[in-house]
Each structure stands twice: as structure tokens, then as C-alpha cells.
Amino acid sequence: MIQPSVKLKAETRRKLKTERKREAILRSAAAAFAQKGYYGTSMEDIAERLLMTKGSLYYYFKDKEEILFACHDYSLNLVLDNLEQVEAMDAPTDEKLACLTAAHVDVMLDALQGSAMALDFSALSEPLLKKIIAKRDRFERGLRSLIKRGTDEGIFRTVDAKLAVFMLLGAINWIAKWYRAGGSYDAKAIGKAYADIFVSALKSGKRFEFEIPDFIGQRNGQDSTYPFAP
């Protein structure tokens, strides 16, 4: 009396369970990384929150680095998914940009507790680092092209797209540093506020010009190299 359907179900159930546990580990790790950084987080820290022992982690992941990689990979996939969803929208470019901004804030805060934040990039070694950087670049290019398209269409003014993207993503990545779940702001409120500021800057008619005052950059001791400047 072979019951392939039942047997299959049991197997998939197992696989699913393992998959869920992997994700739980990622969430725990991401939260810890965001708080104390990659090197400041011990495998025991990660395990403790899940009522596991650190030995068990090695059943699910090869080593600590693979956990960090999986965190990045997981949230970058969501972020690239956002890009696709937004581009599929039937909406003007400014609205698309606003939605992508809000979506990015959402991933950063809800999906893996700002894992992309704990971006101790230096902690990943060559092969893994390359993969992550490739994905991140794909997203950044998509975002830049959205901005450029807006400029071409005449709804955005001309800006240095690279710097603008760095500014926006930096602002969003930093949220994980001050955000506390249950605090005054939720992901939607932050997303709306950030998108508003960024998009309305691009929609504003003209550059804000100003002179950089003298007191900047002429400070004490920059040159006082002691054996040498690092």
C-alpha cells in the first residue's frame, strides 16, 4: 500500500520546516547584526534568541559568513522584487519613485530587521561579496534609471543621479540605527515622509545654489600626521 501522495507531503513538510528554521535563524542574525554589527555578534547570540545552541546553527549554515551572505541575499531579492513591481505599475515616474522609496523602507524595517544595514561588507570574502555587490548594483542602476527617465520626461530636474541615489539609500539604510518597533513612527509613515522629501526635491524647479563658507574644511590638525596620516 504505497501512498506516494502522503509520503511526498511528509517530505515537503520536512523541507518546509527546515526552510522556516533557516529563515528564523536569518531573522535572529539580522536583528543581532543590526544591533552590534557582524563581528560584535557571536554565534551564541544568534542561537540564544531562538532557544537553540550554537552547534545547531551549523546544521543549517556552513559558517557565520554564509549567514551574513544569506541575510543580504534575502533582502536584496525583496528589493529587486520591489523594483520589478514598481516598474510594472501604471503610474507616472514620480509616483513610481515614491512607491519604490516607501517599499524600500518597508523591506529595510520589516523583512529582515534592516539586515542590509549590518552591511559589514568587508566581512564577506571575495566570491560571496561579488554576488552581493552585483545584485546591489543591479538595484542601484534600476533606481538611477528611474530618476534619469523622470528627468528626460521633464518631471524631474537635472541632478547627479549617482549622488542622489546614494543619498536616498543612505538615508533609508540608516533608519535601522534609530528605529524601534512600536515607536512613534512605523514603516509607512517613514516611507511617506522620505519619499515626499526626495521626490519633491527632484520635482522642484531649480537647484538651490549657495557658497560654501570659509570655516568649512580649514579646521585644526588635519595635517598633523604623527608618524603619518592614515
Added chain:
Amino acid sequence: MIQPSVKLKAETRRKLKTERKREAILRSAAAAFAQKGYYGTSMEDIAERLLMTKGSLYYYFKDKEEILFACHDYSLNLVLDNLEQVEAMDAPTDEKLACLTAAHVDVMLDALQGSAMALDFSALSEPLLKKIIAKRDRFERGLRSLIKRGTDEGIFRTVDAKLAVFMLLGAINWIAKWYRAGGSYDAKAIGKAYADIFVSALKSGKRFEFEIPDFIGQRNGQDSTYPFAP
């Protein structure tokens, strides 16, 4: 033949030398912290760049934490100084805000290699942490009040000043993550671009309103707690 002036000069020279060395250590540490984080940086890392041994560091600083504290304190002093300088300027509020932004970028990149970045706040213990947070809050309050003043004067539109400040400072703090000295952008270019975007957003006539699309926030697995959600 007592020569108080000479003796005094020699003494001050010594003090000065020690002070310089302390600063050199801070710069080395700040660079390392920015690259690999507080916990990822060893005392030997800090010493090595200065052709010292780690033992010597303890002649200048009590422990690693004090170095981190000094980094924060040093750059926060500069940042508070910026605030004063800008407030002393004879210029309209929008220009003041732009200058403060550019000045902040400058401190972040030139003064201590983005040390405020390595903001492993969690690495500081209570008494030191309190001092740093107090100073940082003083700066943030000053920045918020600048924005509010602009709104009162009618040159800025109404925004959530707290979120706006978080956004601006986050964007600036993040620069240290991608900035490379000698690269395409210098502190002035970045400062001008960031100030332009931020200020022109505040000067833009009206909010950019949009609806948050459905695909945001309804993603897979948020709920799949495995023993529990972290």
C-alpha cells in the same frame, strides 16, 4: 640662569606632541572603525597603521572604549562648532541650512574619517554613552530648530522636522560607507549635492502625495516564527 620661557616652551611642546599623538591614534582608530566596525577592529589594527605596538596605545588611552568615546566626542565637538558658526552667519535660513549640511559632510569625511559613522553606539557603556547621546541630541535639536524656523518664516514648507533630520543625517552618515578619498567626488561636491536636494525639498511648494501600493508589506514569511519571532 632660569629661563622660564624656555622651560615652559619645552613643556608645552611635550604636551603638544602627546596631544598630536592622541589625535593620530584617533584618526587611525576612526578609519579602522569605519571600515570594519568597533568589534571588528583590534587594538593591533589601530597600532599597526601608526607603526606602533598595541601596548603603547594604553599609554594614551585607558582602553578601547575610551578611544571610541574620544572619536565620537571629537567629531561631535566639530559638529556643534559648525552649528554655532552657521547660526552666527548673516544669511537667510535656507542658506544656513545648506551650509550646515555641507559642513557636516565635511566633518564626516575629512575630520575623523567618518568616525561618527562607526557609531556602534551599543559598544559604549552607560556613562560614556550618555555624554555622547547628550551632545548628539543637542546638535539634532539645533538642526530641527533651524528647519522649524524656516517653516515659521515661510521659506520652508511644513514637514516632520524629526524625520527630516533623521533622513538628512542618515544620508550623511552613510557616506563613509561608500566614499573613497581620491574618488569621483570630494566632500565639497557631495555637500553641495546633498544640501541642494534637501533644501530644495523644503523650499518646494507642496507635499508630494501618493498612495502606498498593495504589494508593500504583504510579503512572505513575516509571521513564520520558528520558535518565535525575534
Added chain:
DNA sequence: ACAATAATTGACTAATCGTTCAAAATAATA
């Protein structure tokens, strides 16, 4: 040149951490 002070060293420590693994516990299957 000599004494006194300041600065540096390098070996040592106690603790922590990432990783391994054989054994034990748990769950699934027949």
C-alpha cells in the same frame, strides 16, 4: 655626561569566539 622623566616594548593572561564532531535525542517509517 648624568639623572630623571616620558614613552615604548613584547611577553603574558584570561576570556571569548568560530568551528568540529561523536554521541544523544527526536521524529519518521515500516
Added chain:
DNA sequence: TATTATTTTGAACGATTAGTCAATTATTGT
């Protein structure tokens, strides 16, 4: 229940690290 496959454990390892300190070297003042 007996057998097998899956998962967890906890002890043990080698490596690294922050911090200490007595001894050494460099600098300064007389």
C-alpha cells in the same frame, strides 16, 4: 515495536583579542 533518518547537543580545539606590566629605550633637564 524496531529501524532508520534527521536534528540537537555539549564538550573540546585552536585562534584571536583586550588588557597588564616589568623591563627597556628615548628624551629632556641640569
